[in-house]
Amino acid sequence: MHYDLHIHSCLSPCADDDMTPNNICNMAAIKGLDVIAVTDHNSCRNLPAVDRCAAKAGIRLIYGCELQTIEEVHVLGYFRTLNDALGMQEWIDKKLIRTEYDPKYFGHELIMNEKDEVIAEEKALLITSLDASLEETVESIHHHGGAAVLAHAVGRTNSILVQLGFIPKDLPYDGIEVKKEEDMSVIEKSHPWINKDSTVWLMDSDAHRLIDISEPIHEICEAQLQRLWRRNL
């Protein structure tokens, strides 16, 4: 399956307003992707609409979010059901450090229905940290039936290697997202206990604009995908 498991919708203030549920799913279909995840910053609130649009477009959806821990590390949460993701949303609502924001400066945070109509605007700024440590965040993702993947793990602000400098040995993450093949070796060399072959690696677009959604270049098989949730089986 060709995949792109890191796409932001118009609910993320930094994403274009035309990253609507229908546009994302239709663009993924045009590009020939089989499975996508929409992963907004600290929110699952556009997933009900994306779920219906993905079904219409014939695309499989993994229910996602991109959480920012108190250490400012980005962690992707992946859920197998919409219900699990909405359960996670309740936890996010309790943990989000609420700050008012000016949409003119940060961009809009649009919640849509399956017709791409705006049904609400998020009031709190979503590109901020949760009042939860990396360990607590990973634990909560598991508690809600999800898988935790270290987002853009190498060489970027909000990556675990930039924020912490290393991946803690006892951190029970389920996969690592990298930008390119060589990043896997970077991680392996500095973390000898991480086995390249037994790790689930993802390469996603982190698209904030329609044009940036992945071409069908990265593939994952069903068994590999399911390994993300192995702790919950």
Ligand SMILES: [Zn+2]
């Ligand atoms: Zn990120």
Ligand SMILES: [Zn+2]
């Ligand atoms: Zn992202």
